[in-house]
Amino acid sequence: MATDAFEEVDCTCSYGMKLNWDINDPKMPQEPKQFDHFREWPDGYVRFIYRGDEKNAQRHLSGWAMRNTNNHNCLILKKSCLGVVVCAGSCYLPDGSKLQLRPAICDKARQKQQKKACPNCNSALELIPCRGHSGYPVTNFWRLDGKAIYFQAKGVHDHPRPESKSETEARRSAIKRQISSHQIQKKRNMESQIEQYQDASGHFTNTLSSSENLEGFNIFTDTSFPILAQPYSSFQKSDSYKALYNSACFQEDIIPPFQKCPNPRIYVPRPTCGYEITVPNYINSSPFPNLYKDSSKKHSDTDWTYLNGQCSVNSLSTHDRNLDVSSKHHGRKATLGKTVYGQRNDLGQFQASTTHPYYNSEYSCRYLGNASPAAPALQTVITTTTKVSYQAYKSPVVKYSNNVCDVKNLQSCSHMLDCTPRTVYPEVKLQDDCQESKSILPYIDESLPTKGERVEAWDVYRCGLAPENNYTDQVDQLFTCENEDF
């Protein structure tokens, strides 16, 4: 039974969770003998102990958009989640995914970001705040103590994952590259035309400089502008695509950034890091579609379930999988033309659907009040904000594929999933995130460039994947690549 397997792998889970400590303890566990691999998407009431030289931990990185919060304790860095920026019109990208942007950390930048329109449908952008910690944003705590970096998360994100920081940065840099390369090309063309003209007429009468003619490109210099994650040619033919770029006065000079796929990490269906478990009735929580999703069938309700039948477990908790489910239902709902956003009470807790335990009417990923302390992965008794005791949450039976995991402790289960070697679950697939994939390997960070630096090379590799390859082939290639490169 799967339970045995769960118990077997449970010991491989977060080392930080094995020890009894709290971020506010006067003394942290002395000289940890083990360390956890860095987790980009911590979720739930979890604790990790990272090596002191873990770069990502040193930078207090997170896939979630976390802003600094003053906790009046200089020893402990506290961050709270900003949520995710989505299209207020709840539109679907041509591939069936939804726009889920990373909120700007800076307040000003975030306000500016929200004033922008959805690049897909021109609706307003909406910030979905995180209320996963008793109605408040999920908080992350970082503490450097000795040679270890202690991490503690409190709350379960009740919203989809935004674009990760590295993806945002990569997208921006890719756009800048596109702009600069296109400008250079344009300038060359202009110069060559000027030369031809001069040669032909003997004198130059054009008073416009080439740089002036390039002003039209400035519209793209705002790299915070959300770029659609569309590698598909179909999208480039779509009305929305035309509307977007025609409105930008680019009828003649449309840069085909998505077609060339300079950085598939940006434009290709979003990698969700780490493992993917193929689980019917679960979908990927990724804000971007999966590589192998058959978009031609996306409008079929039944097929939708299967085609998206994946469970991203790169994050730590089952919560993400809950999000996946609700996301899918969200998709179904929108497909049916119903209102996407529903009622929400003051505490950010939502009505559960009668048809699905995780469905929520307010937003796709606001599910069943898991945002509330009513049913987190672990039922948390908060004595104070910083002192948290854990009680086993008597959860409903959670189904994974054909196996049923009667989860005594969802958190440990999620850890197990997160840490499960591929061999344990035949259906576990490796997706295409360097970060989490790397985590399956021994500590080799130090000799490697940072994630951001790795993106390009990685993306070049992914670009080279033949589109006709089936997903399994791609996964195998990716896995091979990661083992070689990371």
Added chain:
DNA sequence: TATTGCGGGCTTC
């Protein structure tokens, strides 16, 4: 220009 970390100060419970 945006991010990040720090810290003062206010409010709520």
Added chain:
DNA sequence: GAAGCCCGCAATA
């Protein structure tokens, strides 16, 4: 008193 939040500042990329 703990915690959440807002704000400003400075360093940095």
